[in-house]
Amino acid sequence: MAEEEEKEEEEESPRRPSAMRALLPLLLASAASAAVIGIDFGGRFLKVGIIQPGAGIELVLNEASKRKSSAAAGFNSQGERVYGDESQNLLGKLPQQQFVLAKLLLGKPVDSAEVASFTEMLHPYEFLHDEDTRAALVRHGANETFRGEELVAFVLSYAKQISEAHAGSAIKDCVITIPPYFDHIQRAAMINAAAIAGLNVLSLMHENTAFAFKYGFDKESEFSPEPTNVVFYDLGATSFKVSVVSFSTTVGKKNKTTGAMSVLGVACDETLGGRFFDQVVLDILADKFNEQLKGDDVRKHSRAIGKLRKEAERVKDVLSANQQFQVAVESVHDDRDLRMVISRNDFEERAEAAGLWARLRAPLAEALRQANLTKEEVHRVEVVGGATRIPRVKEMAKEFFGRPQLDASINGDEAAALGATLYAAKLSTSFRLRDFAITDAFPRAINIRLAGGEEVEEEGEAAGKGKDKLLFKANSKFPHKKLITMTRAEDLFVTLAYRDDGSPIASFNITGVGAAVERMAKDPTKTQVGKPKVSVTFALTSNGLLEVSKAELALEMLEKYDDFELVPSNDTSAAPAAEPNATANGSNGTNSSGMVKVKVERERKRLHYTTLAAAKAPLGAVLPINASHVAACIARNKRMLADEEARRRDAEVKNALEAFIIDTRDRLGDEAVGVVSTEEEREALRALLDAAEEWLYEEGRSLGAPAYASKKGELDGATAPLLLRLSEMEARPAVVSKAREAVNWTRTILAAWAEERPEVTAAERAHAAAMCDNFTAWLDGVLEEQAALPAHAPPAFLSAAVTAKLEPLEKEVRRLIKKPKPKPKKPPANATNGSAANGSATNGSAANGSATGGEEAAADGEEPDLPKHDEL
Template sequence: MFRTLTFTLTMIKTLFFILGTGFLLTTLSILSISEAAVIAVDYGTNWFKVGLVKPGIPLDIVLNSDSKRKTPSVITIRGEERIYGTDAVNLGARFPFNTYFSLKQIIGRLADDKYVQAYQSIFPNKIIPDPLRGTILFQHNETTTFSIEELLAMQLSYARELAEATAHESIKDVVITVPPYYNQFERQAILDAANIAGLHVLSLINDETAVGLNYAITHFSSFTEEPQYHIFYDMGAGSTKASLISFKTVEMKDVGRFNKTVINMDVISIGYDKTLGGQEIDIRLRSYLAEQFDKTYEGKLKKSIFKSPRAMTRLLKEANRVKQILSANTETVASLESLHEERDFRLTITRSELEAMIVDLVKRVNGPIQDVLNNAKMTLANVNSCVLVGGGVRVPVIQSKIKEIVGEDKIAQNVNGDEAAVLGAAFRGAGLSRQFKVKEIKIKDIASYPIKVDYESELKESEDGSMKNKIFRTILFDEYTSVGTRKIMSFKRTSDFNFSINYGNLNENILDDFGPTDIATAKVTGLSDIVKEHNDNGIEQPKVKVTLQLSDSGIVSVIDAIATIEHQTISDKIKTFFGVNNKSDEALKEVPFSDEESTPSDNASQSIPGENNTQTNDTEQIQKKTESIPLNLEVEYVGIKPMGINEKDAAIRRLRAMDETDHRRRAREEARNNLESFVYNMQDFLSDQIVIKVSTDKQRKELETKSSETSEWLYGEGEDASIESLRTRLHDLRSLEKPIVYRRDEHTRRPEAVDTIQSAINNTREFVEKIKANTTGERYHTDEELDKLLNVCNKAEKWLDEKIIEQDKIEPHVDPVLTTADIERMLREIEREFIIVATKKPPKKKVTPPVTNDSENTNNVNNTDSDPKSTTTHVEETPAKHDEL
């Protein structure tokens, strides 16, 4: 619609400001790095949340298609159609074998794992082992299987689609939350799934580390140089975790002479219970409901309700609903119609009954808290607060138990228990992307399990003359080692060798449900050839340095292997009989294979057992030349292997094909909805009084007939119509509607447009008259400029009067001769000439210094000559402004 022009200088300045700002925003958008947005996915057992960070958009949660801030972690696949979230949950009872719940519980596990067996006792999906990796495959139907990584990739891809719909741009970078107890295989499975989904993982982040980061953001001003200790206790659907985190501020030197305040956030220790969570409460309540159903209809059922996957799936959903109600009420009713064999079910349940079912679970609530304190060698007296997170802590008996353990005065619920993790992860993503400037928070996160390296020494002659080697074991990364750490192992060897990377020092409780402990075997080759090649050049025994990394995501990998060779040259001295001890700050001590493992010092220089460590005489002068040669490094992953390149490529192709099918289906649904909506609204359109006025009976009849025919076709033959057919039908209808809509809009908008241009003409003439009548100062606008502006107004007025007369002569159902587009074009001509006049700046005048007598002039000249720093100041006079401007 037309904007009313108030022609004053204030409005012109405002106009310029708006135009300038718009131009600036446009320029910044053009200069912005493409695909600058970053997302975070807090993927839980029952729900996932998506956080978004984008330039110009505050860090926030992405809404799903239901305008909710969290989405069920569920997917249903029917034929070529994939359904996510709440719709998938609702379909779970009808298609339990093709609906996949709680994948987080079994990702990165072997098919015969005890967690997988527990999963199969809850959900009816058929699981078979992957013939190549031994991992989980879901038998979807007779011909189709899905790996768990593929199913997770679909959900991650869906999360990205939701974010892209909000950000209006393509997104690649993501941070994903994981439980701190996830091992190498579980973390790698998450990375593989993200890779299949087309996402680039900036980092995995532990759940409570993300929550702690969000806490640091929201409580920045409360931290001091003295460390604060907080326990973050998170009971989710699948597990319970606790982390002890310290916060303190540190003053650091900033650019120039300034200092800045930085928060140090250190994760000190963790504790967890992998099976203590809200879902276990749901499962127990479901079993109770199923038992009561069988008891109610005892002797009347063909088979127990426990034998019906559909009924048990519905009961699990109802159990979750009942649990939530009992968190706020002492009594409720479980009610389901036609639950099993067409029989209804209704049962009253009290909170006390539910609490009686979970007495043993309540006793386990203290475990993670006690573990986190014991591991840190601290007591509750040292802890400032216990921050509660997760849906499980809302159960009254659970919350009461936690208060009993830590004391009610230490209980804190000052973070958003549902969204703290995803918001913290999104903040982490913003910092890692380097495309955002964020508050500096230095994070020190830790690994949960120690990692060791096993290897054999080279063959040496024993006392009995036989050749033997020894097995050595080194703890490379201790339990609670900081992630993002690199270490170098140093060996003195003359031949190719192997070493293995494993989890070590795991107690029996951890080993019972840990899964495989072997991570990888590394083979270093090329060393034997190097030694042979340089054998005649007087080299010493080569030193091999192998670099290993524990990434920010908690993944251990072997980076490279390099042989360092030292050539000795003799300068005026006889070569010493003894060898030279080449110590390295990065050397790791070899420890004989035994029950007691030794942890190498990160910085201490240590010798290798069995080596000649005698120093040379200080008077000996030996010059050395060092040469570094890369060695061949082959790493074979064992335990649970990551997905291979061929497997990933096949999964990516399959998902892309399914994506294309989804896009076509959604496009067809959109085309059908658009056509259906058009037909539905046509009756109101044709009965509109203005539409009747600007159209003929024939035009309306033709449109009505065509609309009715389309309606009949749409609910008959059109049920299976192609996208092209639907779009063609809509195009034909709109071609009949378009001329009528055009005349209707012109008829409606024309009066306001005429008023606008007439007002502009009158205001412009008044503006010019005030300038000509101004006698308070010298006028700097020429008559030619002012007359040109008036001529434009006169031309516009004449044109408008003629067009109004022509328009009044034609019928409303005929296309208008006076259009709003023409009026707006004429209005722009007036505005353009007005801006030229209104923004003209007055000329600047220089004021001549007052005339003085000769003696004063002489003194001034002398003073100027004597003082080279003196200058003559010219004062500029500001001309008087028009009152109106």
């Protein structure tokens, strides 16, 4: 039987990020840092928060200036990839090519309930089995398939693009929210999806933890050492999640009081979300529309269902605020419209028949049980998630907690994105945030099993051979490490699995034990005295993934070593062992007390440590994609991005050409244009612009940027002379006026400098004055030439020439202005504050005891010529 002991290791947790007390002033960043983003990847909507160096936290607006976008991506009729709301709007026309709810496919096989729900809810997707990973693939077209990671990467690529457009710089680092129930394969798949999109995941973050972090950040001043227990009631598009979080304050270093939060319980229902309520409305609409069909079912027609699905989502939202709604959908199928009135009561009755309302109670009760709290010990109930807007959903929570009202002190649409963004800023080295401790909880317990039937013991209870041992209990804080130590002389093979359903997570093959023991046994100076002990440290990372962070062998050995000791020189038994050349106190090995140093052999016990190798192999119904899969997906995504950039560039140049044609043609009718052109010239340009417009909308309709740029170049060449005359006519008076002002100002200061600036010589002033005269003569000459020309003739000179001609004069004046004044001369060495030693006075014995102007006094009592100066 192997002896086994375990102990927990505390880890400095990156899930204890600091938070800010105020959004803007306390965000400090280095000037060379990059922005980070937080992505709330919901089932229906995508929200992105951003923090930039020197700025605050805000939500990213999409190209339509909206704060949230549809979490959808797909392809239009030309096969071009589209994102967000553009993809959502194509659901009614091209439902097979628009991919929604993509994150449900992460880490799921074809026969899973999640994949089956797509068919049950009438999504027209065809799924295939991936032989490499055993995950579901989605068919697109005749010969193309996409992994779930790629479809999620499409949406993340969109998040990256709108963030970079917002920031004006590249975005790399992010935090992404995920549901707490995601297993290891789903978490790894989300990280791989981010890599495909070109993002680096600083950490994944549970959705409710992101809500709680933002809540705690906003409410920190209200907390005290006494815990405040808050329930986060989150009914999103795909699932129902309930978290119980305790908020308090703690006193840390230097008696500094900071906020803290700890997740006490998490309960989820993965198959209860807003989409199931959407399906209830969809069924009502489909049943009503089927009354118009003769034996046919609209559910068989994907385009019709796509239209009704969009309407169902809208109807559900409207009924959250109204008792009834008039539905009107044109051309649903076979040129038939749908017109009906649906009431909130109709909706609630169908949802009741589907058993949806009753399922809201169980997660609430389970979360409280995990937190070991009663309903009365809950201080606040915060509702978040889009589907909590449904009135009956709120009523169920009120009934459960016995409260007249629920709390809604944070923006449920935005708080998760902003909480994730704050966490990204904490993990980034570019920002420093106010301390706010976070202790998150991993909801599932994890078992460990040793291969070979070794006996495993659980704390407080004995277990037979081959049974699993609890490694991490449910709701363990994470990131977290646990150290397992066992007596063992052979290599170790362990398997980790979830405790609730036994599904495997990964295996670890710990090798090097036997080789290390054998190597030590061959050393003649060492003898094994203890049993070898293997220590393995398992890490539950901030992403919720399991790794072996350290594995080592400890072997206690009895080893021999040489030592020396002093013995009496007359000790004949020890004398033979004396070192022949050793000395003590410098007297031939014998010290003053008659002692001699003798070599002796001793023994000691010593622990020897050997680092072991730990090879991980993922387990489960689905395997994560490998490096080659990721590389192939990255390459395909880059090709799509390159195509999109080319189309964007084409559209940009095409739009610029179109705008130029329209704008220039409109300007041809301006009065100012009529002054600088003839009617014949204008008519010729109109004909040229009309022809270019016709070309743009016909044969040039689908050409690329080079063709549009070439056409723009032709038009630029044809219109440039007229536009130049126009711009010169408008700019010339102001340029000439400013030039004359500059010359007049120069002449004025040159005259003043004759008395005030003796350091500027007469020759320098004369040179600058001559430059003024030369410039004025040139300007008068070209203005005379211009006056003699008709307005539609090429200009005699350009405004830019005036500026260039004036520049040497300006440069010379700047040089003279910067010319330093002469330094004052030092007084003679024998000068005093009174009279000089030879009887000649200094310059008047000034009140401050110094000679004025730095001039020496004149000899023989003559007064010196004093420099003129302004009176003070």
